[in-house]
């Protein structure tokens with residue numbers, strides 16, 4: 001039996017609540033098909049700052065580097081959001097983790113389950129059939145660029161938007177390869193009419209397009225992409241973009257799937273893979289037992305497939321989600337206000353419904 005080490009990082013807020021269910025899903029597959037999962041929990045974010053003063057303690061980083069896959073929840077706490085002057089912040093732990101593990105490719109599938117077509121605020125006839133795969137670059141851009149500082153006695157703030165050709169090439173390669181296995185259409189999103197880093201981005205994608213003549217490439221400015229995503233979501237298939245634009249566009253795209261609580265992601269590089277919902281710690285609903293655990297559970301489906309090649313098991317998780325939605329069970333974020341047929345359940349009841357089907 002092959003042993004695979006999973007590091008679980010619940011993090012903060014609803015991160016803890018939903019990761020419990022992602023982990024339980026993994027447990028149901030352990031010891032089957034020649035793979036046994038072992039679990040090791042570690043600290044990150046506000047929880048880690050409270051315990052150690054560090055949002056990504058060395059002990060956590062060592063465990064992550066020795067892992068076969070990581071299941072992450074979310075970080076963040078209102079204490080820091082309400083006081084921008086604080087120097088040590090939970091999100092620094094997340095950014096450092098992505099950088100240290102070389103997780104440059106963030107895959108964010110926008111999967112619309114038919115059962116949730118009325119949960120979205122977009123009209124069903126605009127949505128039906130929408131299916132998008134985002135490739136968000138994850139270790140570059142303005143989130144990491146230097147200098148990043150205050151000047152002029154704190155009266156001026158500087159961040160640096162920066163990309164190298166190498167950084168663009170490696171994420172674009174993954175997006176082109178994925179486009180080949182899907183509808184052979186790739187939309188690269190930038191702001192090349194204004195930003196030099198975007199002009200470099202576009203130049204690299206144009207150069208690479210020559211090697212992927214079978215893929216239709218479209219270049220779109222971020223402002224137009226934000227508009228078209230809502231106007232005509234079916235006109236997108238694979239979307240390639242940078243760290244900042246990808247962060248924003250995928251939160252927007254969560255409304256195609258019905259809720260932030262439905263979007264899973266995989267962060268990949270050359271070492272271990274990390275799987276996490278796209279949402280944050282959602283302190284507005286934390287501790288109430290209402291968070292949707294399906295994004296964490298669907299992140300585990302991505303892990304089973306991508307990190308462990310367990311395609312049938314991954315499909316089984318997705319089917320369990322689909323079936324549970326067909327039966328009418330909904331956390332309140334995906335409830336359809338126009339019908340009385342939804343059965344509203346909390347985080348744990350939703351998690352249990354899924355586990356019973358595996």
Ligand SMILES: NC(=O)C1=CN([C@@H]2O[C@H](COP(=O)(O)OP(=O)(O)OC[C@H]3O[C@@H](n4cnc5c(N)ncnc54)[C@H](O)[C@@H]3O)[C@@H](O)[C@H]2O)C=CC1
Nearest residue numbers: 074075076077081260261279280281282284285291292333
């Ligand atoms: N990957 C991460 O760890 C991320 C961390 N953050 C951090 O999280 C904190 C809160 O940020 P927000 O801007 O509020 O973004 P958020 O993603 O936590 O929440 C945005 C909205 O979506 C709802 N929501 C999110 N996940 C949900 C779920 N599973 N079920 C039901 N509803 C859900 C929330 O209730 C809220 O109304 C901040 O400190 C932020 O820095 C934000 C995004 C990602």
Ligand SMILES: CC(C)CC(=O)C(=O)O
Nearest residue numbers: 091094095143247278280
């Ligand atoms: C700290 C942020 C970059 C987290 C976030 O919003 C994300 O990764 O989507």
Ligand SMILES: [Mg+2]
Nearest residue numbers: 247248251278
């Ligand atoms: Mg985000």
